[in-house]
Amino acid sequence: MDWNLIFTRAIEAGIGTEAVIYALAAIGLNIHFGYTGLLNFGQAGFVAVGAYGLATMIATFGLPFWVGVLTGIAGAVVFALLLGIPTLRLRADYLAIVTIAAAEIVRLVVRSIALQGTFGGTDGLEAFSDGFYSMNPYGPGEYGIGPIGFDNRTMWVLTVGWVLVAVFCVLVYLAMNSPWGRVLKAIREDEDAVRSLGKNVFSYKMQALVFGGVVGAFAGFLFALSRAATQPDLFSTELTFYAYTVLILGGAARVLGPVIGAALFWLLLILVKTGMEEAVNHQVITFISVNQVGAINYMLVGLGLVLLLIFRPQGILGDKREIALDAR
Amino acid sequence: MHAETVSEKKAAALAAFATLETEPGVAKPDPILVVDKVVRRFGGLTAVNVDHMEVQRGSITALIGPNGAGKTTFFNQLTGFDTADEGDWTFNGRSLRGVPAHRVARHGMVRTFQLTKALSKLTVVENMRLGAQNQRGENFFRSLIPGFWRGQEDEITERAEELLERFKLDAKRDDFAGSLSGGQRKLLEMARALMVSPELVMLDEPMAGVNPALTQSLLGHVKALREEGMTVLFVEHDMDMVRDISDWVIVMAQGSVIAEGPPDTIMADHRVIDAYLGAHHDAPMSVEEAEEQLQEAEAEIEAEIEEKA
Ligand SMILES: Nc1ncnc2c1ncn2[C@@H]1O[C@H](COP(=O)(O)OP(=O)(O)OP(=O)(O)O)[C@@H](O)[C@H]1O
Numbered sequence: 053m054d055w056n057l058i059f060t061r062a063i064e065a066g067i068g069t070e071a072v073i074y075a076l077a078a079i080g081l082n083i084h085f086g087y088t089g090l091l092n093f094g095q096a097g098f099v100a101v102g103a104y105g106l107a108t109m110i111a112t113f114g115l116p117f118w119v120g121v122l123t124g125i126a127g128a129v130v131f132a133l134l135l136g137i138p139t140l141r142l143r144a145d146y147l148a149i150v151t152i153a154a155a156e157i158v159r160l161v162v163r164s165i166a167l168q169g170t171f172g173g174t175d176g177l178e179a180f181s182d183g184f185y186s187m188n189p190y191g192p193g194e195y196g197i198g199p200i201g202f203d204n205r206t207m208w209v210l211t212v213g214w215v216l217v218a219v220f221c222v223l224v225y226l227a228m229n230s231p232w233g234r235v236l237k238a239i240r241e242d243e244d245a246v247r248s249l250g251k252n253v254f255s256y257k258m259q260a261l262v263f264g265g266v267v268g269a270f271a272g273f274l275f276a277l278s279r280a281a282t283q284p285d286l287f288s289t290e291l292t293f294y295a296y297t298v299l300i301l302g303g304a305a306r307v308l309g310p311v312i313g314a315a316l317f318w319l320l321l322i323l324v325k326t327g328m329e330e331a332v333n334h335q336v337i338t339f340i341s342v343n344q345v346g347a348i349n350y351m352l353v354g355l356g357l358v359l360l361l362i363f364r365p366q367g368i369l370g371d372k373r374e375i376a377l378d379a380r
Numbered sequence: 381m382h383a384e385t386v387s388e389k390k391a392a393a394l395a396a397f398a399t400l401e402t403e404p405g406v407a408k409p410d411p412i413l414v415v416d417k418v419v420r421r422f423g424g425l426t427a428v429n430v431d432h433m434e435v436q437r438g439s440i441t442a443l444i445g446p447n448g449a450g451k452t453t454f455f456n457q458l459t460g461f462d463t464a465d466e467g468d469w470t471f472n473g474r475s476l477r478g479v480p481a482h483r484v485a486r487h488g489m490v491r492t493f494q495l496t497k498a499l500s501k502l503t504v505v506e507n508m509r510l511g512a513q514n515q516r517g518e519n520f521f522r523s524l525i526p527g528f529w530r531g532q533e534d535e536i537t538e539r540a541e542e543l544l545e546r547f548k549l550d551a552k553r554d555d556f557a558g559s560l561s562g563g564q565r566k567l568l569e570m571a572r573a574l575m576v577s578p579e580l581v582m583l584d585e586p587m588a589g590v591n592p593a594l595t596q597s598l599l600g601h602v603k604a605l606r607e608e609g610m611t612v613l614f615v616e617h618d619m620d621m622v623r624d625i626s627d628w629v630i631v632m633a634q635g636s637v638i639a640e641g642p643p644d645t646i647m648a649d650h651r652v653i654d655a656y657l658g659a660h661h662d663a664p665m666s667v668e669e670a671e672e673q674l675q676e677a678e679a680e681i682e683a684e685i686e687e688k689a
Pocket residue numbers: 422425427445446447448449450451452453454494
């Protein structure tokens with residue numbers, strides 16, 4: 053077995069494109085769910101709005117890159133308002149139902165035949181990333197340390213991606229350690245208590261939904277740009293649930309929880325996957341074929357999540373004392 | 381017994397009530413809260429049906445009544461936590477009908493809850509800080525620049541610490557509120573409500589679950605609120621306490637105000653005793669009455685036996 057290959061792939065995945073995208077998506081979710089207690093099951097919708105806002109403006113309407121970025125952000129804000137206005141006054145579980153449906157609506161709209169001219173149907177959109185890569189300071193070639201390396205385009209995506217992660221982590225840190233963040237955390241605990249103290253709970257929940265949604269849109273930008281293409285089926289509910297896994301793994305309501313979670317999630321996923329593939333190829337494991345590795349890998353993800361919730365529900369960075377309070 | 385020193389505010393409050401009729405809905409000389417025909421129904425049950433009620437400014441008014449009388453529901457209507465089916469009420473002359481809960485609080489009418497709502501995963505001092513109004517750092521954009529709100533936050537913290545000390549919670553300052561005992565949570569909730577700097581404090585059973593020694597100091601705190609010029613309206617079942625601190629008592633039963641008056645008058649009022657104990661309460665009976673009841677009971681038993689046969 054080629055252990056070198058296994059670990060190289062795993063580390064590349066841990067700092068790679070997927071990790072960045074999921075870190076951003078989960079940072080958004082952390083604002084919603086971790087800090088405010090909003091059960092948003094439609095994060096994939098925000099990511100899709102970001103990706104398609106960018107791609108549509110550039111590929112379909114031929115507008116400049118930055119217009120695409122602004123459209124994606126504005127789209128996420130509008131999407132948050134549309135979701136929030138009817139549901140944020142209701143109980144938390146209604147938001148969960150509506151968001152999961154709304155994210156699917158977004159996916160089905162961009163995939164529809166009627167709007168194929170705008171969104172490209174099931175094939176999606178391409179030819180919108182030149183503006184982004186024209187800003188790439190890395191010349192053609194491979195970059196890296198030892199065996200771990202990326203090509204120049206990936207390097208550019210990763211640089212922008214991790215800078216964005218850092219920026220949003222700082223913003224989340226500042227916001228959550230301020231009186232504003234205190235109101236959000238209080239809302240997570242008991243809305244009525246917060247109302248009785250003169251805070252407009254609806255407005256704060258809306259602000260949280262918008263903030264987290266915009267961060268989700270940035271995940272969408274990177275998703276689309278890193279592939280130089282975007283297809284509707286990338287934004288299925290699966291994306292949301294992976295983002296939740298990432299968040300819970302790292303620790304909800306912790307600034308770095310989503311980041312650690314994303315890196316570790318992808319590292320482990322690829323470590324196990326490559327490990328199994330190698331083991332099968334070298335006849336270490338004989339009872340499965342290479343084709344079955346993918347499916348088994350996802351079963352292990354599920355198992356891992358179950359074990360995590362049983363033995364460390366607070367995640368890696370979480371505070372055990374907080375979880376203990378729930379039992380009182 | 382120590383000599384009662386009646387404070388100026390207490391004397392003023394009592395003077396205001398001195399000449400009043402002890403009738404339900406009686407008008408007060410300087411009401412801060414005026415309630416008119418507030419009705420709340422749950423299906424077929426009329427939980428609240430208050431024709432008229434006024435709360436005198438600067439007084440401590442007790443709202444008493446048996447379980448299920450509608451006191452909590454009434455609080456919920458007044459503070460915007462529930463929507464009344466009918467009626468109107470004014471606070472400082474301003475109608476609050478249909479005003480959402482957070483605005484009611486901002487107007488200076490703050491309530492606590494019968495079932496305590498401590499914010500478990502916030503520390504005690506964070507709970508307190510949350511109560512402060514007009515915080516610059518509660519705006520999202522300004523929250524990102526600590527310089528905008530640090531100064532104010534320090535002032536708020538200072539005020540919070542003073543209150544915590546008064547309520548004997550200063551040792552718990554940095555503990556999670558969820559780790560407090562039930563009685564401590566009551567104290568925290570009351571202290572937190574005071575952070576809002578309210579004009580009218582509405583306490584729903586503030587003493588329930590608080591130990592007797594602490595009750596005494598809590599009573600002191602409530603009286604202190606009046607000294608500071610606040611008005612207090614509180615729900616309580618402990619009659620000794622009601623007698624001790626209230627200037628005026630309003631009695632609710634089955635959703636309506638059935639009696640009002642000074643504590644001593646009210647406790648002797650037959651309508652109140654009836655409401656609490658039912659019409660057939662165990663007041664001392666004369667021999668004839670006892671005889672009569674015995675016969676009634678016997679007749680009932682006989683009737684039952686006949687029915688079965
Ligand atoms: N949400 C509700 N739905 C249906 N009925 C309700 C609701 N809330 C209160 N009630 C009913 O209204 C009546 C008054 O209840 P409320 O809680 O106001 O009583 P209370 O005077 O506060 O009693 P206690 O002293 O026990 O706290 C009760 O009969 C109760 O069952």
